[in-house]
Amino acid sequence: MVKKVLLVGDNPTIVGGVTNYTRALFEEFTKRESIEVYYLYSSHRVDADNSFFKKTRLVNEDIRLYKIGNSKNLEKNYDHLQLDIESPFNDRQFEKALDIILPDVIHIHEMIGFSVNIVHLAKKRGIKVIKTIHEYWWLCPHRVMIDYNRRICDGPSDIVKCTKCVKNRSSSFDSSRTHLTQKLQRDFPALINLYKRFKNSGTKEGGATPENLSFNNLDIQLEEGDVVLKESLTRRLKATIEALNACDLLIGVSQDVKDTLMRFGVLEDRILVQHIGSLIGANPIHHVKPVEPNDIVIGYIGGITYYKGVHQLVEAYLQLPDEFRAISRLEIYGKWSDGYYEGIKVQFSKHSDFKEKINFHGRFVPHDLPEITNTMDISVLPSLCADTAPQTIFESFSSGLPIIAPNVGGFPDFVKDGVNGLLYEKANVESLRFQMQKIIERPVLLEEFKRNIPHIKSISSNADELISLYQ
Known part of the structure; x- marks a missing residue:
């Protein structure tokens, strides 16, 4: 029996490590007769469909490609962490996609533009949910687990430290301003480019402002009002771990992923360590x-x-x-x-x-x-x-x-x-x-x-492994 599989990822036109992989995987799956594959992503960057006057909606871009247009989520929701837990506008469009596609399996690769609620919405319908962990969005709103002093972080074992980190980042990051900037960049590119040239005109050789390359040594103090942010981060972590444990299977792309997730409460029997494939492997x-x-x-x-x-x-x-x-x-x-x-x-x-x-x-x-x-x-x-x-x-x-x-x-x-x-x-x-x-x-x-260089797994071999897990 042919299985319907829905891949959830980032915009497949973007060039990047995880997206390069999911795009190649999707293309490989389209060649297989044992599954019928679909792809869903959420807009969150400059997007021709984003508009001040349009509602969040589901867009069918191709026969098997769907997009949540005019998303209310950003790549990083520092000042709206609740959107990582539940995003009503985007969640409704996700359910519409389920109504249309009727998948047997959902394989989530990226969570950019989505909330963890999509796991629960799928499980309520009896859909098998598999999540491949490519990065640490589930533990860290910044995704890469680098702290506010620009050093490698061991994860959210100290929620006070996480609060300081998000406070530091959100102070220079405002989602409303980011949405506005994206729309202006799309609608008035010449004006924005002129502004950038003016802004950088005082820098050396007219180039960009040099980035600081050193580790920081910040001493961030929390204030009474920051207790709300701390509580939001606590809720976010609890919700992400619950969603991971609600999945039928988690695929860790390295042993470090499994070890890290287990330290924060993800069940060991949920996690399979499986290295991903690469186009160059073939x-x-x-x-x-x-x-x-x-x-x-x-x-x-x-x-x-x-x-x-x-x-x-x-x-x-x-x-x-x-x-x-x-x-x-x-x-x-x-x-x-x-x-x-x-x-x-x-x-x-x-x-x-x-x-x-x-x-x-x-x-x-x-x-x-x-x-x-x-x-x-x-x-x-x-x-x-x-x-x-x-x-x-x-x-x-x-x-x-x-x-x-x-x-x-x-x-x-x-x-x-x-x-x-x-x-x-x-x-x-x-x-x-x-x-x-x-x-x-x-x-x-x-x-x-x-x-002693090892053989690199091909996308085709990786697709075979995944199809066996979908059954």
Whole structure:
């Protein structure tokens, strides 16, 4: 019997790790005769259908693609946390989608634009609910578990700390203002771009305002009125854990996900650790670059933002002794935010080797990966957050590149220290420098690590696994 499966994710046109995966999974499912797949997402960014005068509604964008248009939810509801628990306007449109599609299984990947109430609405109808945990929205409104001092956080074990964190973020984040800005950007792009140029005209070289790259040392004080925020966060955490335990199955994309969820009350028997697939897994790239001991190329591929830790990679590289920088290079590929890149330049450009030994190449497309990775000897993924299973792991390994990564999140599931790469102490520049120096000193390690790179699961194989769980 053919099963109807509804995937819940983010806007499939967006380029990003989880969305790249869910889009590929959806496309793979459309080829299978054993299931009939549909996709639902909620608008929350600049959207042609968003309007001051339109109500939240369900939009059929394609035969099997539905969207909740004019959503009342944002990507992060700091000042309206109740919307993460229950969002009446969006929840009603979700129920309309259920009425139309009549799914047997709902597989939730992203919660952006949705409330946890969708789990309960589906269960009331007897629908099987599976949730893959790709990030920590369920524990942290900020999703990445980085605290207000920009350090890795262990989760909501201290609700007072969470209250300070959300207070700090919501003080500079207002949902009404964000909605207005999005609509103005859509309707009057020329005016907004003119404003941005004027705003940045006083910065160095007319560029963006440089972002601060340091850890903060904030001492946030709670006031009497903040008890309401604390209670809201307590309710949110209780509601998210209850919703997770109401699911039929939770898929943790790494062991760290399972361990973390269990610490906060998610039932162990609900969680299956299953690594996700990757498009590149079916077509691994043949790495042909020979190792040249006098020109070791350290590479980075991925988004260039604070949470990805590229500034720490630059700092660690520049701390290498002169003789090791002389026989190595750092090549960085990926789209950057202007403020972050300006911050890196301000902090490091005075170093003589910043321009000589470090190259920022900018945005790339997947088609470019074979050429890019064949210029590198090793990939460094210096995340400052507990990335659960970033696609850059699969891209690096499928390209024949060993990896240097922090001992946090999902990295240890894939990178085995001294076997197919090296692990370093999370957010520790000196530890990262030490591991890079080890590779430059002993390039013979690269060939040893390459031989132990694991096979990367394809989207097709992952789809087979999931279909068996849907039955």
